[in-house]
Amino acid sequence: MNTPVPLFQMEGVSKSYGGVRALEKAGLTVQAGRVHAILGENGAGKSTLIKIMSGVVAPDEGRMVFDGKEVTFPSPAAANRAGIACIFQELSLLPDLSVADNILISDPPKRFGLIDRKRQRALAEEALARAGAEDVHPLAPVKDLPLSRRQMVEIAKALMRKPRILILDEATSALTAADVTKVFAVIKRLRAEGLALLYISHRMHEIAELADDCSVFRNGRHVATYQAGTKSDADVVEMMIGREYSHVFPPKPAPASRETQPVIEVRNLSWTNRLKNISLAARPGEVVGLGGLDGQGQRELLLALFGVLKGLTGEVLVDGKKVEVTSPRQAKGKDIRMALIPEDRKTEGLMLPMSVGDNLSFAALSRFARGGVIDRTAERNRVAEMMKVLSVKSAGTDLPVGSLSGGNQQKVVIAKWLMIEPRIILLNDPTRGIDVGTKQEIYQLLRKLADGGAAVIFYSTDYDELIGCCDRVLVLYDGEVKRVLEGDQITERALIAGALNISTSEVSTGKGAGA
């Protein structure tokens, strides 16, 4: 095998976010004229890697060599100028501006110092054609385009910069099948033109079709790089596994009887194109996990149950009776008693400048109020009780909640909802960015609540948690429940295979061959 001089090289690059190592001494070599796929599960360091390459974050250490010269990128603009363009998962388009404005935002054509709109339009049309999106009108405002068209505009915008390295981060996740075919044709043409392409995707068949090289990341480290086609899917899953079990989980009880009436049951729930035909049931005492890669509809499912989304189809039954929840206020009411521990505690869970006590009693105020006036003594007693149950470490309930540590803040969010004595508890990745000790307390608490008769629905990006805490795990992929794992079936291997939507048989034979 001949090894030409690499176009881009990264060596010993590390990055931490507040004590959490996102990337550790990672390396990557990119060749011109090849498609290089990056693989890894949630939190493997893929996004940090491309953020460093595209100048969004600065690495703590390590060096990057581009075209034989050592480089640093203080800003996305610097990376762009050097010839690295990135198509981000979170779109970088400006919703109020037109497609043409967006495509040429970095370097619009000028005449007498002013933007030449005619030429800009012609250039935009050209770029759209190059991206295979001739049907998009260059004067249309981006906010009026459907998601899949926006993604095509994003690609056209990146091409306009004439990059030498193009990074596609989950670029096809929002696209229709017809668009994917077009994008593939574009990628193959760009490869033939000598561009280097970095392709991040969790769709194995896409990688099989496109990639020349693959690199696997795990826990922020680079595990292996191999030529495409030299490893089986099973080998790849094997390489992605490998987090050591560092959490202690409470023992699981025997599975609840099938005959028990579910506290909450969902039948064929759909919402826009983000949730497709989802059915699930949670009985008293059960902890039901939601798995899969980030952004496959888990968050939307929880919001839908909590009454935040409009235009749902399908049925939700509580205690066997059909309900229609249209607001969080109704969801927490005494008929349903549902609680949602949100994803972002700082914006959706807490009022940071207000005191611990005030935050705790917000959701349950009506329980202490008599004729609209809050009974301070009852409130204080209940708050004190909660603080003890959760062992929140705080010098007092009068301190602003913002002064507590992340773990204690999260406990306050959970305690706040326990004040209403919920029977259905939804959790959206509750342990993200929390220390191990607090995590364990949260696991114990979940189990205790379930034992007390509540049904828990628990989304986590951490596979260990799903394995350790859940009686049953639904793996979501593209808004659909692709797999339901129960009891001993909940293994990291099965979870990853489900998240990548590759068949279990493939993986289990791979395992058999390896053993």
Next chain:
Amino acid sequence: MSDWRYKFGENKGTVIAVAIFVVMFAIYLFNHPAITDQGFTVTAVTNVVNTACNKGVVLALVAMAQTLVVVTAGIDLSVGMVFILCNCLASIIVIGSPVQTAVGVLGVLAIGAVCGAINGVIVIFGRLQPIVTTIATGAVYFGAALWLRPDPDVADAFNNDFAAAMMGQLPGGIPASLLGLVVIALVIWVPFRRSTIGRAAYAIGSSEVAAYMSGVPIRRAKFTAYTLSGLLSAMAGLYLTFTTASGEASLANGNTYTLYSIAAVVLGGVSLFGGSGSAIGAIFGAFAYRAIGDLLFDFDVEPLWQPLFQGIVLLLSVCVGAAQLVRVRNRLDLFG
């Protein structure tokens, strides 16, 4: 062919503002005492139009100033104070011979631009919210105005010829103030709108994160927007001085113009969330808002009713803009 659809879509706010203005001004004109008394004579019409222009231009300039900042998703609550400061300053230095007057005008414009630039620097480097920053700097600018003109006073040796020329009629009955406004729009707004910096200002207002990721010059664009805002407020201050030939540090006047500028911007179809709208729309919004207020005089309604009526028209036009919220599918987006 469908180009027109998109071009209309982009300028819908401006078109609506023009429509509101035309309707309101037509009602105003047809019922104006001068017209009902003398009939549609050229003199009567041009006189009414000229008066309306001279009153409207001041608000139109402050509204343009507001637009520049609002487009970046900020808000400038100091426009009225910069306007008052420049009025007081103009009443002191825009005097004497043509040369002295010219120097005075430049001085006033420079001070206005500096006031705007200070706002910009604080917002950019202090990372303070525009609303807080401009409340504070606005108070400082007003303090400076009080210091210049502790008591309202007529300008000594004021260049009345110059002022008369700026507020009078050109051959053909065209109001000079209107021509001035057109020139200002052509010299300041059009280049801004069509330059990279202006594009960047819209980008910031639309989504600052996406703008940063796209490598847009964020700081330069914000600085330019705030500075030009100060400059336009100074021009409004000059025009006020031309009409009154005096300077007064009036807190009420400053506050009124700040609030009216926001009303005019909203009527003009400029989104307070940033990223869309045009100063041309804001100009028509300002004239429409003035016409709505003046309309009541035609019908001998007590001036006390003016704010109430203006408020209702403003509220109705904002409601039309909010109609799209009905389509929201994720209730969290309502709080975005």
